[in-house]
Amino acid sequence: MQQGLNPPQREAIRYLDGPLLVLAGAGSGKTRVITEKIAYLIGECGMQPAHVTAITFTNKAAREMKERVAKRVGERAGEVNISTFHALGAKFLRMEAQAVGLKPGFSILDASDTAALFQEMLKDADKSRVKWIQQRISLWKNALLGPEDVSPADDLEAGAARVYAEYERTLKAYQAVDFDDLIMKPVQLLERDEEVARRWRTRIWHLLVDEYQDTNRCQNRLMRLLTGERAAFTAVGDDDQSIYAWRGADVDNLRQLAADYPRLKVIKLEQNYRSTTRILKAANSVIRHNPKLFEKRLWSDKGHGDPIRVMACRDDQHEAEWVVTRLMAHKFETRGHWRDYAILYRGNHQARLFEQQLRAHKVPYVLSGGQSFFDRSEIKDVVSYLRLLANPDDDPAFIRAATTPKRGIGGTTLEALGHAAGRRHIGLFAAIFAPGLELEIKAPQLALLREFGGFVNRMAWRAQKEPAGQVLDDLLKAIGYEAWLFESMDARDAEARWANVREFVGWLSAKGEEEKKNLLELAQTVALITMLDKRDENVDAVQLATLHAAKGLEFRHVFLVGVEEGSLPHRESIEAGNVEEERRLMYVGITRAQMSLNISWCMRRKQGKEIVERAASRFIAEMGDDIKHEGAVPSAPTFADKAAEKAAGNARLASFKALLKQSP
DNA sequence: GCAGATTGGATTTTT
DNA sequence: TCCAATCTGC
Numbered sequence: 001m002q003q004g005l006n007p008p009q010r011e012a013i014r015y016l017d018g019p020l021l022v023l024a025g026a027g028s029g030k031t032r033v034i035t036e037k038i039a040y041l042i043g044e045c046g047m048q049p050a051h052v053t054a055i056t057f058t059n060k061a062a063r064e065m066k067e068r069v070a071k072r073v074g075e076r077a078g079e080v081n082i083s084t085f086h087a088l089g090a091k092f093l094r095m096e097a098q099a100v101g102l103k104p105g106f107s108i109l110d111a112s113d114t115a116a117l118f119q120e121m122l123k124d125a126d127k128s129r130v131k132w133i134q135q136r137i138s139l140w141k142n143a144l145l146g147p148e149d150v151s152p153a154d155d156l157e158a159g160a161a162r163v164y165a166e167y168e169r170t171l172k173a174y175q176a177v178d179f180d181d182l183i184m185k186p187v188q189l190l191e192r193d194e195e196v197a198r199r200w201r202t203r204i205w206h207l208l209v210d211e212y213q214d215t216n217r218c219q220n221r222l223m224r225l226l227t228g229e230r231a232a233f234t235a236v237g238d239d240d241q242s243i244y245a246w247r248g249a250d251v252d253n254l255r256q257l258a259a260d261y262p263r264l265k266v267i268k269l270e271q272n273y274r275s276t277t278r279i280l281k282a283a284n285s286v287i288r289h290n291p292k293l294f295e296k297r298l299w300s301d302k303g304h305g306d307p308i309r310v311m312a313c314r315d316d317q318h319e320a321e322w323v324v325t326r327l328m329a330h331k332f333e334t335r336g337h338w339r340d341y342a343i344l345y346r347g348n349h350q351a352r353l354f355e356q357q358l359r360a361h362k363v364p365y366v367l368s369g370g371q372s373f374f375d376r377s378e379i380k381d382v383v384s385y386l387r388l389l390a391n392p393d394d395d396p397a398f399i400r401a402a403t404t405p406k407r408g409i410g411g412t413t414l415e416a417l418g419h420a421a422g423r424r425h426i427g428l429f430a431a432i433f434a435p436g437l438e439l440e441i442k443a444p445q446l447a448l449l450r451e452f453g454g455f456v457n458r459m460a461w462r463a464q465k466e467p468a469g470q471v472l473d474d475l476l477k478a479i480g481y482e483a484w485l486f487e488s489m490d491a492r493d494a495e496a497r498w499a500n501v502r503e504f505v506g507w508l509s510a511k512g513e514e515e516k517k518n519l520l521e522l523a524q525t526v527a528l529i530t531m532l533d534k535r536d537e538n539v540d541a542v543q544l545a546t547l548h549a550a551k552g553l554e555f556r557h558v559f560l561v562g563v564e565e566g567s568l569p570h571r572e573s574i575e576a577g578n579v580e581e582e583r584r585l586m587y588v589g590i591t592r593a594q595m596s597l598n599i600s601w602c603m604r605r606k607q608g609k610e611i612v613e614r615a616a617s618r619f620i621a622e623m624g625d626d627i628k629h630e631g632a633v634p635s636a637p638t639f640a641d642k643a644a645e646k647a648a649g650n651a652r653l654a655s656f657k658a659l660l661k662q663s664p
Numbered sequence: 665g666c667a668g669a670t671t672g673g674a675t676t677t678t679t
Numbered sequence: 680t681c682c683a684a685t686c687t688g689c
Contacts, residue, residue, distance in 0.1 A: 057679080058679080059678090084678090087679085111677090111678085180679095244676085246676065247677065347674065347675050347676070349673080349675095350674090351680075352680065367680085369677080372678095546676065548676045549676090549677080567675090573676095609672085666689090667687105667688095668686105668688095668689105669685105669688100670686075670687090671685080671686090672684085672685095673683090674680105
């Protein structure tokens with residue numbers, strides 16, 4: 001049944017005596033362990049599929065896991081709860097809405113929605129300040145601090161705390177939550193309501209958490225609350241691949257886990273099924289320079305493999321030419337496929353020269369990342385209608401829907417409506433039908449508002465009974481969205497946008513039929529989902545990706561480019577004393593490669609107008625000496641560099657410790 | 665005074 | 680590439 005598993009993998013799958021932490025090195029088959037464990041729990045231990053819950057970070061990972069579990073478990077796989085942290089939180093809140101003071105139709109605001117909200121609240125503050133405040137509030141939420149729990153350290157924080165209070169009031173009025181709330185609110189409820197906690201714990205006999213090193217404090221807390229005393233969980237992670245600290249992920253959760261659960265069993269997966277020995281040696285050698293809690297050494301039986309090359313390039317242009325030339329030569333020599341190659345870099349902008357070069361040689365490529373489908377304005381337009389149908393208190397959705405397409409409702413009217421709503425302490429939509437409104441808004445405007453209000457009500461009514469696709473089609477027809485697109489922009493642009501809308505509608509209605517959900521129910525999940533993009537995998541093209549985006553992926557041949565002081569490690573991270581995370585980024589980059597690894601750096605690089613001198617990254621020297629240097633051998637980092645890194649690291653540790661003392 | 669064009673500059677990104 | 684800030688022309 002569990003063929004081809006190595007002993008630690010098998011142990012991780014069978015271990016059920018208490019909390020388990022699986023330290024899964026890069027390429028050590030961790031997804032396999034999770035899916036096999038789910039199969040084991042159901043097949044061998046007789047657990048009901050519905051009693052198994054697995055949590056991932058991204059929709060993509062959740063989808064992959066579902067597919068693999070389906071292959072392994074068969075038809076009942078659908079009953080296993082596999083979702084992202086946020087989807088689980090959303091499900092929790094829909095079920096417990098009343099207890100947290102929400103209506104079940106509440107809206108979920110995405111990053112751009114909340115950014116707009118903050119911008120609106122802080123009209124005359126500059127962008128960087130708004131960003132700072134928003135980040136601060138998010139940090140507070142992750143630390144489970146409400147506006148009244150915050151003890152501001154200075155005036156800036158005091159200001160942020162006031163904004164926080166107003167922000168919370170606004171969300172409440174809109175019956176909306178943000179992404180942080182999806183974790184924080186369930187945690188708060190589980191902590192104060194033992195009955196709810198007990199109910200959820202009986203539904204989860206075993207909890208599996210993927211990418212545990214990426215959890216923030218709040219997510220970690222949620223995991224503990226959901227498992228309770230029994231602590232029947234399997235956390236899988238790799239501290240060496242923790243590259244999201246800047247986003248709130250707390251690697252220290254790993255250490256805490258060992259401290260909080262004395263019974264915690266730790267199993268290390270060190271056999272790597274991906275890369276050659278040379279590549280793993282270089283990776284081990286680099287990561288050894290970070291202080292370690294759990295020592296881990298990857299090995300494989302794939303043989304030495306090709307030598308690792310480090311190319312010192314004259315300048316960035318030369319680098320792009322060298323990489324693409326070498327890539328093409330290699331591809332034709334080995335008769336491989338374009339999809340076997342990846343070019344990985346630190347920042348998005350670094351892709352540019354490589355794109356140019358690839359295009360010049362007619363090499364097909366795909367760029368990972370970019371703006372998400374759901375961030376497109378035409379999709380947001382449609383989604384605003386959905387949100388409004390599901391949640392009439394959602395004022396931002398109301399404003400967007402009421403004014404798109406233009407139907408004669410403008411700023412002045414909305415402002416008057418806003419005043420009327422404010423005085424009555426109700427939402428904009430509800431205010432439309434408030435008695436006495438004719439004294440505040442002139443008849444023609446009021447007629448327009450009421451017409452729109454009636455339309456929304458009719459659609460919301462139909463949305464409950466008719467198929468989602470049907471209602472959505474009719475809605476778009478009724479508002480004349482297609483015609484409006486063609487009126488307000490040139491035909492090519494409008495064409496593209498309308499195609500996106502069609503795709504979205506098609507996808508939503510298919511989902512509605514598949515999951516037997518009506519439009520209102522679909523509207524509730526739409527903020528959290530991403531459509532399956534078909535351009536993935538099967539395309540034969542060179543992959544261009546940032547190191548962050550490449551995590552979890554593997555490629556036969558990797559070109560790691562721009563490996564210079566200032567880029568990797570990034571200048572800002574060096575200044576912040578955060579070289580360790582950059583080193584992990586390097587580690588992630590190296591371990592993406594299966595067969596060959598090419599590293600390049602530039603002695604000179606164009607930066608804006610000027611040309612700047614650059615030095616090879618310290619990480620190159622840290623890779624050891626089983627390396628074939630081309631161009632020039634980079635000089636080892638000076639003693640001063642190392643001392644500076646150490647000093648910065650110590651300073652960070654000290655401030656971290658101080659912080660720990662402050663907050664219990 | 666404002667909209668559209670141009671130029672310049674760039675950590676990393678998901679939910 | 681994409682986004683934001685600044686510039687230019689009406």
